[in-house]
Amino acid sequence: MMSKHLELTQVGIDFPTPKGAFTALQEVNLRINKGEFISLIGHSGCGKSTVLNIVAGLLNATRGGVILDGAEVTQPGPERAVVFQNHSLLPWLSVYKNVELAVKQTLRGKPKKQIREWVMHNLELVHMTHASDKLPAEISGGMKQRVGIARALAMEPKVLLMDEPFGALDALTRAHLQDSVMEIHAQLGNTVIMITHDVDEAVLLSDRIVMMTNGPAATVGEVLPIELARPRDRLALADNPTYNHYRHQVLTFLYEKQKKIEPVNAKQTAANKACSAKGKKIDAA
Numbered sequence: 057m058m059s060k061h062l063e064l065t066q067v068g069i070d071f072p073t074p075k076g077a078f079t080a081l082q083e084v085n086l087r088i089n090k091g092e093f094i095s096l097i098g099h100s101g102c103g104k105s106t107v108l109n110i111v112a113g114l115l116n117a118t119r120g121g122v123i124l125d126g127a128e129v130t131q132p133g134p135e136r137a138v139v140f141q142n143h144s145l146l147p148w149l150s151v152y153k154n155v156e157l158a159v160k161q162t163l164r165g166k167p168k169k170q171i172r173e174w175v176m177h178n179l180e181l182v183h184m185t186h187a188s189d190k191l192p193a194e195i196s197g198g199m200k201q202r203v204g205i206a207r208a209l210a211m212e213p214k215v216l217l218m219d220e221p222f223g224a225l226d227a228l229t230r231a232h233l234q235d236s237v238m239e240i241h242a243q244l245g246n247t248v249i250m251i252t253h254d255v256d257e258a259v260l261l262s263d264r265i266v267m268m269t270n271g272p273a274a275t276v277g278e279v280l281p282i283e284l285a286r287p288r289d290r291l292a293l294a295d296n297p298t299y300n301h302y303r304h305q306v307l308t309f310l311y312e313k314q315k316k317i318e319p320v321n322a323k324q325t326a327a328n329k330a331c332s333a334k335g336k337k338i339d340a341a
């Protein structure tokens with residue numbers, strides 16, 4: 057039986073700017089069950105990373121707050137591991153050492169053999185044991201991202217926070233990693249919050265998709281439960297009407313309900329002004 061364990065209540069944040077306070081988020085409310093896979097989707101700049109950073113404890117909310125298993129989140133902690141778009145591995149350490157470094161604190165004082173087994177176990181989860189002695193520069197982008205995920209998992213976090221984890225990868229590598237993440241999630245049952253811009257990725261991976269409104273003062277617009285049986289097979293789902301219905305709902309939210317009106321750039325504005333001035337002169341002539 058799943059129990060609610062992560063709660064964002066009335067979360068709001070103001071950033072100081074030279075022009076005064078900028079309200080990025082307003083009244084964000086979300087209840088997440090243990091083991092749930094949540095995707096955050098919304099237009100660029102709406103506040104997805106800000107939500108994730110508040111849950112990670114890297115930013116403090118101006119209003120409201122986050123409770124994880126009854127304790128308020130006020131700072132970063134090992135129970136909330138973050139995977140960023142750009143792996144952020146230490147370039148001078150091997151794949152093995154990068155993962156080991158993350159668990160040294162939590163496994164301090166444990167026998168070396170136990171630490172080694174744990175590091176290798178986590179590299180195995182992401183299929184990276186074969187490259188344990190390589191340096192980050194010697195492996196591909198997708199492999200680095202796998203190691204970043206292994207490093208996060210090795211900390212045994214209650215919540216795995218992923219900020220566009222596959223954003224920098226080519227489509228095929230991305231698909232392989234999505235499959236790995238689904239496998240790992242099925243095996244470990246961590247709670248996951250993932251930011252994505254990819255509608256297919258959100259539908260394929262999630263239990264619920266949280267769709268955010270445009271900023272400023274962005275908030276949760278709609279929440280879409282994805283009731284597709286697991287394990288999920290991307291090929292089989294391509295022709296599945298329910299899958300396509302979910303896809304359509306997300307697209308409708310993004311491109312109809314939250315249509316992004318791009319600001320006209322300064323150059324264009326100047327050009328338009330010049331044009332209409334010219335037009336007036338012509339009219340007047």
Ligand SMILES: Nc1ncnc2c1ncn2[C@@H]1O[C@H](COP(=O)(O)OP(=O)(O)OP(=O)(O)O)[C@@H](O)[C@H]1O
Pocket residue numbers: 071072073078080098099100101102103104105106107271
């Ligand atoms: N430290 C800061 N100071 C001022 N404004 C900020 C700060 N951090 C974020 N913002 C603003 O808050 C809003 C939300 O930013 P955020 O990075 O969370 O958006 P996002 O949805 O993750 O964007 P993207 O999809 O492009 O990564 C944006 O308007 C951004 O400019």
